[in-house]
Amino acid sequence: MVSIKNIHSPQQEEESTFDLSAYLAGRQVQVEAALDRAIPLTYPEKIYEAMRYSVLAGGKRLRPILCLATCELTGGTLEMAMPTACALEMIHTMSLIHDDLPAMDNDDYRRGKLTNHKVYGEDIAILAGDGLLAYAFEFIAGQTQGVPAERVLQVIAKLGNAVGAAGLVGGQVVDLESEGKPDISLETLNFIHTHKTGALLESCVVCGAILAGSPAEDLQRLSRYAQNIGLAFQIVDDILDITATQEALGKTAGKDLQAQKATYPSLWGLEESERQARQLVEAAKAELASFGPKAQPLQAIADFITNRNH
Template identity: 45%
Template structure:
C-alpha cells in the first residue's frame, strides 16, 4: 500500500471509532462535569492506532472488525486515561496534548484524575458488551490480555519505571527497552492480540500477532523519541524537547538518531516477517502500517 492509501484507511477506520466514541459514554449516569472532562480528552483526535490494530487483527483472523468496535473503543479509553494521568504535574507535567491544553489545565488536577479513572473503568464495561455477539470465552481471554497489559506489570509499571529513570544517570539500553515495552508496547501488543483472540485465534496465530504488536510498539516508541528531538511541534501537537528538558533517557540520547532509526527499522522487518502466513487486505494493511510507523512525522 502507498503512504496515501495507508493514511486514507487509517482515517476511515478512525472515523468509525470516533463516531462510536462520541456516543459511548452517554446515558451511563456520568455527572455532566466529569463527562465533559472525559470527552475533552477522548474526543481530542489522534490516530486511533490501538483500536485500528484491534479491529484489523480480528479481520486478519476472519472476523469483521466492526464486530469488535466496542472492545476497540475500550482500548482507546485506556490509552486516553493514561495520557491524562501522564500529563499531570506529578508525572510528566505537560501543558499541551494534541495541540490543546492538557486535561488538568482545563479542568483542574482533581477532575483530571477522576476523568482518567472513569475512562479506565468504563473501558472494561464497553469491552464486556462484545459478549453479545462474540462467544463469552473469547471476550474473557481478550479482556484478561488487556487488563494485564494495562496494569502494574505493563503500562502502569512502565510509567513507574519512566519516573524512576527520569534524571537518573546510567540508564542502560536494556532498562530503556524494558521500560518502553511495558509503558508503550504492552497496550499496542495487547490491541493486536485481543483482536485475534476475539476472532477465535489461538496458538501460532496469537503468537505471531503478539510478536507483530511487540515489534511495532518498540518501533513506535523509538520514532516518538526521535520526533521529540527533531519533530515539528505544530505537527506533533505537543512540545518538542520535553524529554531532554526533564532529563529522560531516550533512544537517541543513548544511541544517536541514525542508530535509533536503524533499530526501529529492524523491529518493523521483524513485525512484517511474522505476518508472512497471512494474505488479504487486512494483512496487507498491517504490513504497510508497520513501515508507516517508522516513516511518520507526527
C-alpha cells in the same frame, strides 16, 4: 538535523499498492462515531465532559484501528471488535491524561489542545482517567456481541494485565525512577517502553485476534509483530521529540531532554536509532508473511510507524 521522513526505501513504497491513508481515514471515522456514542453527556456532567474532552480530542486512533484490522485479518468482523477497539482508546486516553499531570510528565498540551488538567483541574483529570479505565472494561463486557463469553473474558484479562503493574503502570514507575539518572542501561530502557507503551499496543493487536478465535500460533505471530512495532513506535517518538516542532507533535517538543530522560537517541544517536526502528519494522512485517495479502493493512501500518512525523 536528521529527518525520519524517508526511513524506508522508495522501492518499498512502489511495491505497496495498499492505500493506507484511505484505510486509516475510513476506520478513523468509524471509531470516532463509536466513541462519541459510547460516552454520552449525562449527570454529573462535569466528569463526562472531561472524559469526552480527552477521548474526542482527535489523534490517529492507531490502537483501535489495529484491533479492528487484526480481527478482520483473522476472520472476525468490525462489529465484533468495535467495543474492544473503543475500550482500548479509552484506556490509552486515560494513560495520556494521567501522564500529563504535574506529578508525572507535567505537560500543558496534548494533540494540539490544552491537557485535561489545564482545563478541568487536577482533581477532575485524575477522576476522568479513573472513569475511563473502569468504563473500558464495562464497555467490553456489556457491548460485545456475537463473541463467545470465554473470548471476551480472555480479552478483559489481557487488557487488565497490560494496563496494570505488570504492564503500563510498571513501565511508568521505572520511567519516573530513571529520570535524571545518567547511567540508564539499554535493558532498563527496553523494559520501560515494552511495558509503558508496548504492552497496551500489543494488546490492541492480540485482542482483535482473540475475539476472532485465532489459534495459538497465529496469536504468537501477531504478538511478535506488535512487540516489534511497539518498540519501533517508541524509538520514532524519541526521535521526533528531538527533531519535530510542537506544532507537528501536538504536544511540547524537547520534553525528554528537559526531564533528563534516557532515550534511544541518547544511547545510540539519531542515525542508529533510525536503523534500529527500520530493523524492528522489517521483523514485524516478516511475522505477517503467512497471512498473505490479507495482512496488507498491518504491513502498511508497520511502515507508517517509521514514516510518521507526529
